Amino acid sequence: MAALAPARYNGNMVIHTHSELRANLPLEDDGAGLPAIPVSQHPVSKFREFLDLKKLKVTGERMKIIEHVFERHNHFEADQLLQSMRDRGMRVSRPTVYRTLSLLVEAGLLRELRFGRRSAYEHNYGYPSHEHLYCEKCGNVVEFVSEELNRLQDEICQKNGFQAEQRQFIIYGTCSACRQKRQTNRKYDLI
Numbered sequence: 001m002a003a004l005a006p007a008r009y010n011g012n013m014v015i016h017t018h019s020e021l022r023a024n025l026p027l028e029d030d031g032a033g034l035p036a037i038p039v040s041q042h043p044v045s046k047f048r049e050f051l052d053l054k055k056l057k058v059t060g061e062r063m064k065i066i067e068h069v070f071e072r073h074n075h076f077e078a079d080q081l082l083q084s085m086r087d088r089g090m091r092v093s094r095p096t097v098y099r100t101l102s103l104l105v106e107a108g109l110l111r112e113l114r115f116g117r118r119s120a121y122e123h124n125y126g127y128p129s130h131e132h133l134y135c136e137k138c139g140n141v142v143e144f145v146s147e148e149l150n151r152l153q154d155e156i157c158q159k160n161g162f163q164a165e166q167r168q169f170i171i172y173g174t175c176s177a178c179r180q181k182r183q184t185n186r187k188y189d190l191i
């Protein structure tokens with residue numbers, strides 16, 4: 001699968017500090033999410049089931065977090081989620097947010113993505129499998145679905161007797177808006 005791996009992603013977990021995260025550009029969604037796919041259960045009830053199975057407590061704080069996360073589809077970092085909940089007057093602690101996010105990943109409701117050295121989350125349940133374009137200049141994230149990539153994955157896995165669980169295909173580069181800006185700046189330089 002080496003050919004499919006994004007150029008900058010070396011597969012190692014990078015633990016970063018909060019100050020490093022804050023220093024990074026915000027993740028920006030282009031607003032054009034993919035159409036949701038129908039699921040039999042509401043994510044909240046699916047999470048309740050998972051917590052029961054794990055013999056973990058269904059706490060109000062945990063429920064508030066999942067409700068907030070599933071209000072709309074976007075890519076977010078743990079600290080961004082914490083901030084947006086606090087902005088809305090919700091009282092949640094940072095450790096609970098981090099712990100709940102990893103439980104949501106374990107439950108298959110969220111998926112963790114790595115945009116360079118940054119860790120972001122997005123819906124995995126009720127959302128089609130897709131790939132990403134990530135702009136390193138402005139942090140813009142664009143989602144796309146490719147049947148060709150799906151076919152290629154099947155072919156590669158079959159050849160290697162491999163059973164795929166998940167994949168991450170992220171293209172790093174410069175989005176069209178940033179490229180346009182760069183071109184305009186260049187034009188002004190010439191005048």
Ligand SMILES: [Zn+2]
Pocket residue numbers: 135136137138139140174175176177178
């Ligand atoms: Zn950009």
Ligand SMILES: [Zn+2]
Pocket residue numbers: 075122130131132143
């Ligand atoms: Zn996505």
